[in-house]
Each structure stands twice: as C-alpha cells, then as structure tokens.
Amino acid sequence: MTPFExxxxxxxxxxxxxxxxxxxxxxxxxxxxxxxxxxxxxYERLTGYRENLLIGYPFGTFITQCLTxxxxxxxxxxxxxLANHNSYKKTFTLPNKDHQxxxxxxxxxxxxxxxxxxxxxxxxxPTCNQVKEPRSEYLLGEDKTDNLYTNNKPSAxxxxxxxxxxxxxxxxxxxxxxxxxxxxxxxxxxxxxxxVRWQHPTRGVLKPKDFIADIISYGLSFALFSQLSExxxxxxxxxxxxxxxxxxxxxxxxxxxxxxxxxxxxxxxxARYHIAPYRLHIEMTESSLLPSNDNIKQRLTELKALKVCxxxxxxxxxxxxxxxxxxxxxxFIKIDKSFVSELDSNxxxxxxxxxxxxxxxxxxMQAVAEGIETEQHYEQLRKMGCLxxxxxxxGRPVDAQAAxxxxxxxxx
Numbered sequence: 529m530t531p532f533e534x535x536x537x538x539x540x541x542x543x544x545x546x547x548x549x550x551x552x553x554x555x556x557x558x559x560x561x562x563x564x565x566x567x568x569x570x571y572e573r574l575t576g577y578r579e580n581l582l583i584g585y586p587f588g589t590f591i592t593q594c595l596t597x598x599x600x601x602x603x604x605x606x607x608x609x610l611a612n613h614n615s616y617k618k619t620f621t622l623p624n625k626d627h628q629x630x631x632x633x634x635x636x637x638x639x640x641x642x643x644x645x646x647x648x649x650x651x652x653x654p655t656c657n658q659v660k661e662p663r664s665e666y667l668l669g670e671d672k673t674d675n676l677y678t679n680n681k682p683s684a685x686x687x688x689x690x691x692x693x694x695x696x697x698x699x700x701x702x703x704x705x706x707x708x709x710x711x712x713x714x715x716x717x718x719x720x721x722x723x724v725r726w727q728h729p730t731r732g733v734l735k736p737k738d739f740i741a742d743i744i745s746y747g748l749s750f751a752l753f754s755q756l757s758e759x760x761x762x763x764x765x766x767x768x769x770x771x772x773x774x775x776x777x778x779x780x781x782x783x784x785x786x787x788x789x790x791x792x793x794x795x796x797x798x799a800r801y802h803i804a805p806y807r808l809h810i811e812m813t814e815s816s817l818l819p820s821n822d823n824i825k826q827r828l829t830e831l832k833a834l835k836v837c838x839x840x841x842x843x844x845x846x847x848x849x850x851x852x853x854x855x856x857x858x859x860f861i862k863i864d865k866s867f868v869s870e871l872d873s874n875x876x877x878x879x880x881x882x883x884x885x886x887x888x889x890x891x892x893m894q895a896v897a898e899g900i901e902t903e904q905h906y907e908q909l910r911k912m913g914c915l916x917x918x919x920x921x922x923g924r925p926v927d928a929q930a931a932x933x934x935x936x937x938x939x940x
Contacts (some may be wrong), residue, residue, distance in 0.1 A: 551652045560645040562587045563730055574651060580738050581689050584731030587649075617806070623938045690746040693739070697751055701727050704756045705925035706763075706776070708934060709896060712910045717938050719775035719809070721918065722760050723925050724752065744783060753784040754793055761797045763928050764807055772935050777809035777839060785816045791830050798834060805835035811862070813841045817852060825855060832857045844884060853891060861888055865899020865919070872904035878912075885913055 537551050542623060554571035564582045572578055576598055635650045694703065706720035725735040743749050760776045767774060784790060811833060817824055831838060839860035840852060844867060853861070863884050881897070888895040897909050900919030909917055926934070 549692075556651065558587050558647040558649065558650045562647065565646070572649060576687060578742070581692055581742070584728060586730065675822075689742055689749070693743060693748055694751075696726065696728075697755060698750060698905075700755070701729070702752055702755060703727055703927065704759050705927055706931040707918055707925040708923040708931070709777070709916055710922050712897075712906065712914060712917050715922075717774060717923075717934060718916060719777060720931055721777045721811070721925075722756060722779070724756055725925075733845065744781065747783075749781060749783045750787045750789075753778075753780060755798055757793060759928070761801045761803060761808070763932070764803050766802045766932065767935060768803070768807075770932075770935065770939075772939060773804075773807065774935060775807040775809050777811045780810055780812045780816055781843070782813075782816045785812055785827070791827055791834075794831065794836060795834060798836075806837060809837040809860070810841055811839040811841050814845075814852065817856070828856050853887070853893075858893060860894045860896055860916075861904070863895055863897045863914075868897055868899045868905055868919075869873060869901075870910070871908050872902070878908070881909070881914070882912055 533795040554568070554574040556564060556567040563605040564585050564587060565929055567579050578873055634663070636647050639646050639648055654926075681797065703725055704722040705725045706722055708717045709719045710716065711718050711720060722742070724736055728734050743752055760778055764776055781791070794810070797803065798808065828838060837859040838857060839862055840858045840861045843861040845864045852858070863881060863883065867877050867880050867884075869877075871881060873908045885895050894916060895914055897905075897914050898919065900906050900909065900917045901921050903921065905919065906917070906921060923934070
C-alpha cells in the first residue's frame with residue numbers, strides 16, 4: 529500500500545468541478561488504495577460523518593464496520609470488479625446515520641488525474657426522492673449484477689464520530705508534541721508547552737484544527753487531557769533522571785478545568801511519579817475561568833497549594849484579563865501572538881507589549897511572549913526586557929524523543 533497523500537489543490541478543484549456538481553448525490557472519492565480523499569456535503573449528511581474524520585480512512589474498513597454478514601464476500605467482489613473494470617454498481621444493505629436499515633446503491637467509476645488513479649463513488653439512498661441516477665458519462669460500463677445482499681439485515685449500527693474519536697484515545701493515537709520555551713537573554717531552553725497531535729493511522733500527524741472541535745463537542749476533552757497529562761508526567765520523570773530541571777506546560781480548556789476530577793488528576797500525577805511540582809505548569813485561557821466565581825478561585829488556590837505553576841494564556845485578548853490577574857494566583861502571563869506579529873514596525877503593539885511587561889513586573893509575575901516568528905521579533909522583545917518566549921523562529925513543536933534530544937544537546 530502506498531503512503532497516503534492528501535489531494536492537491538488542483539486535483540481537488542478538478543474533482544469538484546467534474547463530479548461534485550450533482551449536489552443531490554452523496555459523492556465520495558477514494559485513492560488507488562481505496563482510502564477516502566474527499567467527499568461532498570451530501571455524503572456527510574447521508575452518512576453522518578464529517579470529511580475531516582474520514583480522510584485517509586480505508587473504505588473497506590468503513591463498510592465492514594457497518595455490516596455483520598458477508599463482509600469478505602462483498603469486499604472481494606468489490607476489489608475484483610474494480611481490478612477488471614473501470615466502474616462498479618451494486619446495492620448494499622446498510623444502516624444510515626439514524627440506524628435505519630436501507631438498501632443503498634453504491635456506484636464507482638475509475639478516473640485518472642495527474643497520473644494518479646481515483647475512484648469516484650456515489651452513495652444513493654433509494655428512499656430519498658431528490659437523489660437522481662448519475663449522468664451516463666460518469667458510468668463507464670454499468671454492472672447490471674443483481675443485488676445479492678438485500679436480505680442480509682445487519683444488527684450492528686453505523687459507528688459514529690464519537691466512537692471513532694473515543695477509540696483513537698483508547699488506542700493512544702493522540703500524543704503530545706512539545707514546543708520549547710526559551711530564556712531570551714541566554715537562548716537556553718527553560719521548558720516546553722505540550723500541544724496535542726493525532727497520529728492518524730492513515731493520514732499521518734494531524735493538528736488540533738482537524739479534530740479538537742469534535743473532541744470538545746463530544747465530551748471527550750477530559751479523557752484526552754488525562755492521557756496527555758500522563759504522557760507529560762512520564763517524560764518529566766525521564767528528564768529528571770537526566771538531571772534536567774525544565775518544566776512542561778499543559779493546556780486546559782474550560783471543559784477540562786471545570787471537570788470535578790481535574791485537581792485530583794494533577795495531585796495523583798505528582799504523587800505517583802514523584803515530580804517536583806514547579807516542573808508542571810497548567811496553562812488556561814480566560815474562557816476556562818468563566819464564569820468567575822468562588823469555585824474557580826478555590827480550584828486555583830488548591831493547585832497553588834500543590835506548588836504547581838499557573839499561566840494565563842492569550843493575555844490581553846479578552847475583556848477580563850486584568851480582573852483575573854487581581855483575583856487569581858497566576859505565576860505567568862503569556863503575551864498573545866497577535867501583539868507580537870508586527871512588533872518591529874507597529875508602535876501600538878510595542879506600547880501594548882511594554883505595558884504588559886511592566887504590569888507583570890509590578891505583580892511579581894513572569895511574562896512569556898508567544899509567536900516569535902522572526903529574528904526581529906526576538907531582538908525587539910529582548911531589548912524591551914521580556915525574559916521568556918516561544919515561537920517557530922526559536923523552535924517548532926517536536927515529539928517527545930526530539931524534545932529529549934534538544935535538552936541533551938542544550939545541557940552539554
């Protein structure tokens with residue numbers, strides 16, 4: 529099987545122009561190894577799956593998860609037919625997103641784009657009056673084979689997106705990548721921020737934009753937070769054995785921080801792994817602290833009692849940042865990258881950053897600048913007295929092994 533390659537912009541545009549214009553039909557596209565590379569909104573509506581979760585996923589695996597009978601016969605029939613013909617047409621009995629068992633007409637045709645083979649498929653619900661037969665030019669040699677599977681009613685329901693994500697968490701497919709934070713005066717690494725990545729089995733490493741909204745909406749964020757916290761704790765133990773004192777900062781969103789077991793998880797990690805508390809930082813945004821109340825303050829106070837360091841992320845972008853600094857016991861405030869992007873040329877940004885730095889100093893807090901993307905950003909922040917910073921110019925997020933290697937090289 530060839531490594532999975534996402535569609536190029538030109539290829540996707542070609543497919544959109546030639547095949548997606550039949551808006552009533554649920555259209556999906558597979559690569560030569562029968563993996564999803566694209567689909568239209570009608571397919572998402574009919575199956576209940578979003579494109580970002582199916583891209584790179586094997587079509588055969590998807591189908592067999594939906595069937596309980598004659599799986600191997602169906603896949604063998606599909607594979608052999610596509611090997612000898614450039615089209616395929618058959619009715620399968622599948623449950624839809626509402627768990628109604630229906631006969632779906634699946635039609636494939638082969639297409640070559642940029643010297644690569646693709647299979648253009650349509651999934652038609654015969655109960656939907658709006659669905660029309662594909663135009664004849666898209667069906668090169670229809671297969672008139674009778675339906676062999678009409679009476680094989682499956683007992684299993686269609687797996688949903690939540691199940692896919694929950695299984696990915698259970699299989700440890702989500703891992704932390706670590707972006708180094710530097711002392712800007714010495715350019716030495718003082719710690720890392722843990723950032724989640726999905727090591728998708730077919731699509732490679734995915735960034736949060738591809739999955740985090742679904743993780744939150746399906747109530748899986750605390751399970752993911754717990755898993756990543758465990759990974760970070762194990763890495764801190766490894767670094768402790770190397771005589772490294774750098775910290776790891778873990779992000780917590782509103783759902784995670786409001787979970788009743790949040791502080792318990794942190795306390796148990798410190799006790800189980802014998803981690804020096806100052807090496808574990810918890811980073812939260814203003815949204816994590818809403819609504820502002822005594823319960824939030826109590827939780828933060830309990831974390832401080834554990835001697836864990838607290839950081840307020842994206843400082844200055846919300847309406848209550850100053851209020852939070854007055855109410856809650858933060859150790860760090862992170863200057864949002866939106867205030868750094870034009871720092872070398874924008875006097876307003878310079879004034880805002882300088883004000884934040886002065887405020888941090890007056891409150892006995894440390895400031896960390898985010899989004900340092902150029903040498904000019906770095907030099908300007910250093911001259912303004914900013915002690916800590918992170919950004920792609922200094923160091924990109926890397927996996928645990930690469931982060932450890934960075935520490936080994938920086939400590940010698």
